[in-house]
Amino acid sequence: MHDVAFEKVTKKFGKVVAVNNISFQVNKGELFTLLGPSGCGKTTTLRLIAGLEIPQSGNIYIKGKNVEKLLPKDRNIGMVFQNYALFPHMNVFDNIAYPLKIRKQPQKEIIHKVTEIAKNLQTEELLSRKPNQISGGQQQRVALGRAMVQEPNVFLFDEPLSNLDAKLRTEARSFLKHIQKEMKTTAIYVTHDQKEAMAISDRIAILDKGVIMQIGTPKEVYKNPENVFVAGFIGDPPMNLLDCSIKYNQNKTVLDFLQFKLDISPIRDLVREKVNNEEVIVFGIRPEDITVEYKDISPNSIKGEVFVVERLGPETIIHVKIGDLILIVRDFSEPNINMGDTIWLKIDLNSVHIYKKEDGKIII
Amino acid sequence: MMFKQRTNLWNNFWIYLILFTLFLFFVLPMIWLVVAPFSSKASLAVKITLPSLNNFRELFKNKIAMLAFKNSFIISFSSTVIVAITSMLAAYALSRTNFKWRSTLLYALLLFSTVVTGIAAMVPLFVLNLRLGLIDSYLSVIFVFIGGFLPVSIFIIKDFFDAIPKDYEEAAIVAGSTPSQGFFRIILPLSQQGMVVIALYIFMNTWGSFLMPFILLRSVNKYPVSVAIYTFFTQEGLPLLGLLSAYSLLYSLPVIVLYIIINRKFGFGFHGGLKG
Numbered sequence: 271m272h273d274v275a276f277e278k279v280t281k282k283f284g285k286v287v288a289v290n291n292i293s294f295q296v297n298k299g300e301l302f303t304l305l306g307p308s309g310c311g312k313t314t315t316l317r318l319i320a321g322l323e324i325p326q327s328g329n330i331y332i333k334g335k336n337v338e339k340l341l342p343k344d345r346n347i348g349m350v351f352q353n354y355a356l357f358p359h360m361n362v363f364d365n366i367a368y369p370l371k372i373r374k375q376p377q378k379e380i381i382h383k384v385t386e387i388a389k390n391l392q393t394e395e396l397l398s399r400k401p402n403q404i405s406g407g408q409q410q411r412v413a414l415g416r417a418m419v420q421e422p423n424v425f426l427f428d429e430p431l432s433n434l435d436a437k438l439r440t441e442a443r444s445f446l447k448h449i450q451k452e453m454k455t456t457a458i459y460v461t462h463d464q465k466e467a468m469a470i471s472d473r474i475a476i477l478d479k480g481v482i483m484q485i486g487t488p489k490e491v492y493k494n495p496e497n498v499f500v501a502g503f504i505g506d507p508p509m510n511l512l513d514c515s516i517k518y519n520q521n522k523t524v525l526d527f528l529q530f531k532l533d534i535s536p537i538r539d540l541v542r543e544k545v546n547n548e549e550v551i552v553f554g555i556r557p558e559d560i561t562v563e564y565k566d567i568s569p570n571s572i573k574g575e576v577f578v579v580e581r582l583g584p585e586t587i588i589h590v591k592i593g594d595l596i597l598i599v600r601d602f603s604e605p606n607i608n609m610g611d612t613i614w615l616k617i618d619l620n621s622v623h624i625y626k627k628e629d630g631k632i633i634i
Numbered sequence: 635m636m637f638k639q640r641t642n643l644w645n646n647f648w649i650y651l652i653l654f655t656l657f658l659f660f661v662l663p664m665i666w667l668v669v670a671p672f673s674s675k676a677s678l679a680v681k682i683t684l685p686s687l688n689n690f691r692e693l694f695k696n697k698i699a700m701l702a703f704k705n706s707f708i709i710s711f712s713s714t715v716i717v718a719i720t721s722m723l724a725a726y727a728l729s730r731t732n733f734k735w736r737s738t739l740l741y742a743l744l745l746f747s748t749v750v751t752g753i754a755a756m757v758p759l760f761v762l763n764l765r766l767g768l769i770d771s772y773l774s775v776i777f778v779f780i781g782g783f784l785p786v787s788i789f790i791i792k793d794f795f796d797a798i799p800k801d802y803e804e805a806a807i808v809a810g811s812t813p814s815q816g817f818f819r820i821i822l823p824l825s826q827q828g829m830v831v832i833a834l835y836i837f838m839n840t841w842g843s844f845l846m847p848f849i850l851l852r853s854v855n856k857y858p859v860s861v862a863i864y865t866f867f868t869q870e871g872l873p874l875l876g877l878l879s880a881y882s883l884l885y886s887l888p889v890i891v892l893y894i895i896i897n898r899k900f901g902f903g904f905h906g907g908l909k910g
Contacts, residue, residue, distance in 0.1 A: 320808050343810045355805035359823045369809040372819075416809065426808075 271334050273298045273456035274319060274424055279328030281314055288314040290480035291328070296424075296458060297472075301450055303459045305467040306477035307503070312460045315477070316426050319458060321345050333423050343372075348417030348455075349426040353433060354409045356401035362388075362412050363397040369420040387415045390449070407438045414446070418453065425450065425457035431466065443470055464504050468492070476500050498630035501554050501623060507587055507598045509554045513627065518547045525553055529593030533570045537619050540634045545624070551633065552625040557600035559621035562588065562607070563614040571614040572597075576607055590615060667886070670879035677875060689880035699881060701855055702862035708772055709847065709858055710840040713779040718833045720780075721787040726817060728788065729795035730803075740789060747785035753845070760849055770852040778850065779840050787832045794828035795821065830900050838889050859885045 272295040281289040289311045296302040304312035317323040318330060321342035330337050337345055348369075356365050363384055364371075370380045388394045391411040396404050401412070410430060417425055430446065431439045447470050450457045461467050467474050468488040475485045476499070484496045495501035501509045514525045514532075523538035524531050532553075534541075545551060563571060574590040574597065581604075588599045590613065597615060607613065624633040665680050672685040693699055728736065759778055760769075768774035798821060806816035822829070844860040851857055854865070863885065866878045 320804075322804055322808070341812070342807045343812060346810075347808055349805070349808040351801050351805055353799070353801060355799070355801035357802060357805070357820055357824075368806070372806075372810045372815060416805075420810065 271298070272296060272331070273300070273333055274302075274458060275329075275331040276315075276318075277329040277331070279315075279318060279325045279330060281311075281318060281323055281325045287480050289318065289325070292477075292480070292482050293328075294475055294482060294485055296456055299451075299454045299456055300472045301447065301457045301459060301470060303461060303467045303471040303474045304477060305461060305464060305474050305503075306483075308462055309479075310477040311480040312462075312477050313428055314480075316349075316428055316458060316460050319345075319424070320347050320349055320426055346420065346423045347426055348420060348422035348424070350410075350413045350417050350428065350430040352429040354401075354413035354430075356409055356412055356416070358401055361398050361400055362393060362404070365401065365412055366415040366419055368416060373420070383419055384415075387419055391415050406434055407442060410434060410442055411445075414449065418449070422455065425455055427457060427459040429461055430459075432461070432463075439466075446470065465506055468504070476503060478503075494632075495554075495623065496632050498552050498554070498625045501625070505556060507557050507600070509556050509623070510560075510597050511552055511554045511625075512595060512597075513550060514553050515548055515550050516541065516545050518542070525551075527553075527592075527595065529595050530572050532572065532617065534619055534622065537622065537634070541624060544633050550627045552627055552630070554623035554625060555597075555617055556621060557587065557598045558602075559618040560597065560599045561616040561618070562599055562601055562605060563616055564607075566614050568614070568616050571616045573612065573614055576609055576611045576613060579607060579609060588613075667879060667883055670875060671883045673876070675876070689876040693877055693880050693884070696877075698854055698857070698865060699859075699862055702857050702859045703884075705772070705856055705862075706841060706858035706860070709775050709779070710837050712772075713776050713783070713840045714833050714837045716776070716780055717783045717787055717836050718829060721784055721791055721832070722822075722829060724784075725788045725791035726795055726821065729792045730800070740792070743785035744789050747782055756845070756849060759846070763850055769850060770856065772856065774850040775847045775858075778846050779836075779843070783836050783839065787836060791825070791828055791832055794825040798824050827900050830896055834892060834896055837892065841889055 274296040276292055276294050278291050278293055279289060280287065280291050292311075292315070294302075304315055306312050314323060318325055319332070321337065321340060325338065332345060332347075357368065360368070366384045366387060367380050370383060384397075385394070388397055391414060393408060393411050393415065396408055396412070401409055404412070410433075413430070427446070431442050434442055443466060459467075459470060471488055473485060473487055474491055476483045476491060478499050484491055484500045486494075491500060491504050495504060495509070498511060502511055512527060514527045517524045517526055518538075521535075522533055523535050523541070524533055566573065572592055574592040576588060577591040577596060578589040580587040580589075584602065586601045586603075586605060588601060588605070588607070590597045590599055592615075599615065622634070625631060626633060662680060666678075669680055669682060670677075671689050672687070673681065673683045674686045674688055675683070728740065763769050763774040763778075766774075768777070802820050802824070803813070803816040806820045807813060811819065841858075842860060847858050848861050851861065854862075857865075859881070863878065863881055866874045866881060868874065
């Protein structure tokens with residue numbers, strides 16, 4: 271049985287379709303991320319689970335129970351809001367205790383549970399303070415505590431880390447994941463930051479314009495993006511995506527980029543059946559699947575000029591100009607190159623992705 | 635250089651003179667209000683004589699004057715409570731739901747309310763109360779006050795609610811509250827200051843209102859203080875200054891006391907809500 275399931279759910283705001291006929295299942299104990307650019311419907315999806323929005327059609331299940339007709343209070347959900355939404359007139363203790371107080375739990379139990387959670391979240395010494403007297407990171411933990419205290423069926427996280435500064439964010443991220451795994455509570459996490467999604471998730475659903483583009487583990491969506499959108503969204507720097515046309519000659523299969531040609535004969539059998547001669551396709555290659563060479567030694571390498579070099583410590587990002595195209599290369603060897611140098615790029619044909627031009631769907 | 639300094643001095647002299655005149659203009663009535671009630675022979679001049687409580691003694695013997703305080707309290711208190719509660723609920727609905735013509739409705743209400751309490755509505759309101767058979771009852775005055783102050787207070791409280799992010803209620807709802815629990819436990823405490831300000835505003839205004847009770851009430855024993863004050867005239871139309879001033883002082887006390895209490899408790903300054 272799945273902990274949360276969506277079955278052909280559609281939500282419209284007036285004429286705008288925020289969530290378009292989506293279906294997915296979240297397994298027990300899983301940290302499932304909804305990832306996408308702003309306005310893709312990820313927050314709406316989360317609010318549908320919480321019951322803050324009502325879908326026009328489709329079914330939503332929590333722990334096997336159809337919940338569309340249930341009020342939010344009857345769904346037993348722990349939610350952390352982007353701005354935490356801690357009640358400003360209550361101290362930290364009362365904020366964490368709120369879900370228990372509203373359910374009229376005995377005072378003794380409330381005190382016991384809240385202090386236990388505060389200990390777990392290292393916020394014990396803050397219990398008597400007001401939300402505006404504690405730091406952003408502490409507020410985030412208190413919001414998490416308020417979501418945890420009622421032992422919810424499912425956690426909902428709406429970009430909980432986006433208000434923290436970069437350093438605190440990585441720390442809070444691993445803390446969040448640790449807590450979630452420790453409690454073994456299913457969690458649905460919304461973010462627009464693909465790096466965060468990759469780091470934290472068991473599985474990721476990538477959304478665009480209210481439609482799920484792909485669902486998979488971080489590794490799956492990185493290694494095998496099913497369409498151009500996912501290919502371009504996952505990865506930093508993103509995958510190189512270039513338009514080209516395919517040409518089947520007598521003994522060679524060539525991709526024609528106008529500025530240069532790439533012989534893909536070794537993998538020609540993979541595409542032959544699916545792509546017609548002269549058809550325009552989208553060619554994709556991850557920056558780390560391109561090797562830099564300083565001499566024209568390999569056949570089938572592409573000559574280019576170094577446009578920008580970004581040295582990031584363990585890795586170096588090189589923007590290479592070929593005619594008016596730019597290919598981004600990730601190099602781990604601390605190369606001794608500078609702007610304006612001429613280099614040759616060797617593309618790993620086994621890592622090439624090819625997508626249809628018209629609908630962006632994967633070919634190989 | 636000298637010339638310039640002299641002009642400054644000259645300018646300042648005039649400014650001080652104007653300011654001082656204004657100051658006297660505003661402060662003299664206040665001084666009179668404090669001094670006159672305690673003088674045995676009150677006149678319009680501010681004269682400090684031997685203090686006596688004669689005026690008050692005579693005032694406390696006057697049944698109509700004392701009854702008027704009760705009347706004022708009944709009218710102001712019930713108007714304030716009813717307006718505060720109903721406008722709070724209406725403002726919340728108007729703040730959190732959106733429908734066609736919402737802002738038109740709000741502005742229409744605001745516009746009409748300013749007209750309704752004004753002199754322009756005097757005759758229609760009298761006729762209306764006459765037809766309803768409410769003339770010479772507290773209800774007539776209370777109804778008119780409610781109708782007059784409701785739109786303004788809805789408008790102001792709605793602004794307070796608008797400033798509170800919806801996330802707070804949503805957090806409360808997801809945490810297990812009903813929408814009304816969310817309102818009473820989260821939104822209301824957060825807008826407490828606004829509610830208090832509105833309540834005080836309505837109380838002060840109804841307490842001080844003369845025209846409506848004067849028109850709608852006939853019997854002397856139902857007059858609020860604002861109207862009863864006009865009974866302290868001789869038959870020739872001359873004011874009994876001693877009684878009048880003592881009564882005025884008593885009349886202004888509740889509002890002043892209320893203001894001080896509320897200021898102590900909630901504070902009207904802007905320093906309370908800010909960080910740091």
